[in-house]
Amino acid sequence: MEGKLIIFSAPSGAGKTTIVRHLLSKHAEKISFSISASTRTARGGEVNGKDYYFISKGEFLHRIAKKEFIEFEEVYSGTFYGTLRSEVDRIWATGKHVIFDIDVEGGLHLKRKFADRALAVFVQPPSLGVLEQRLRGRDTDTEEKLRERIAKAEKELGYANRFDVILNNDDLSKACAEAEKLMLDFLSGEKN
Numbered sequence: 366m367e368g369k370l371i372i373f374s375a376p377s378g379a380g381k382t383t384i385v386r387h388l389l390s391k392h393a394e395k396i397s398f399s400i401s402a403s404t405r406t407a408r409g410g411e412v413n414g415k416d417y418y419f420i421s422k423g424e425f426l427h428r429i430a431k432k433e434f435i436e437f438e439e440v441y442s443g444t445f446y447g448t449l450r451s452e453v454d455r456i457w458a459t460g461k462h463v464i465f466d467i468d469v470e471g472g473l474h475l476k477r478k479f480a481d482r483a484l485a486v487f488v489q490p491p492s493l494g495v496l497e498q499r500l501r502g503r504d505t506d507t508e509e510k511l512r513e514r515i516a517k518a519e520k521e522l523g524y525a526n527r528f529d530v531i532l533n534n535d536d537l538s539k540a541c542a543e544a545e546k547l548m549l550d551f552l553s554g555e556k557n
């Protein structure tokens with residue numbers, strides 16, 4: 366079996382983590398989550414080695430130098446996130462496909478690199494205002510971090526049409542059902 370990549374990208378707060386978790390809960394036999402490395406601190410409830418590999422900036426830079434990343438970004442100023450080559454190989458070796466929750470630049474980077482092996486989905490929030498509400502509702506960021514995320518979101522929304530598919534996330538259960546169909550069609554080799 367050739368391992369594939371299912372990529373979910375969106376501005377922060379659009380709902381990609383929620384959708385990816387839904388897919389993982391239903392299709393754990395087919396897909397596995399690419400655990401990224403990040404230099405940010407863990408949020409309450411997040412587990413090292415499950416949600417992220419939380420590492421120091423020094424270690425991150427060392428791993429960049431050793432060319433251990435397939436892609437990485439300084440997603441927010443001073444905070445790095447990246448996909449380790451070892452992580453993707455580890456998952457493919459188990460016979461599963463890899464699912465990603467990754468920022469817009471990183472998603473496009475992986476799509477360029479893996480072309481037809483990858484399905485790149487852009488999760489579209491109904492509006493910037495709703496995105497802000499969701500971020501505030503999630504209540505995980507300081508006001509300063511929230512502003513940074515919203516400012517970045519405005520630019521990221523302009524990249525939607527570079528993805529294979531745009532998935533509207535207004536009604537969550539509809540978005541989850543649509544995401545599931547897109548993924549299963551792609552994995553079975555049907556065009557979408």
Ligand code: ADP
Nearest residue numbers: 377378379380381382383499503534535536537
């Ligand atoms: P992301 O991973 O893109 O940053 P999350 O999945 O963390 O986004 O979602 C941000 C917040 O919005 C979460 O609190 C989540 O429960 C909520 N959310 C996600 N999708 C919807 C939706 N369709 N309607 C309302 N709230 C949503």
Ligand code: 5GP
Nearest residue numbers: 377401437438440446447448466467468471
């Ligand atoms: P958060 O801090 O909310 O978990 O993530 C912030 C942003 O970084 C999100 O858009 C998330 O998808 C993105 N991200 C997570 N892992 C990676 C990664 O490995 N590479 C890139 N480029 N972005 C990532």
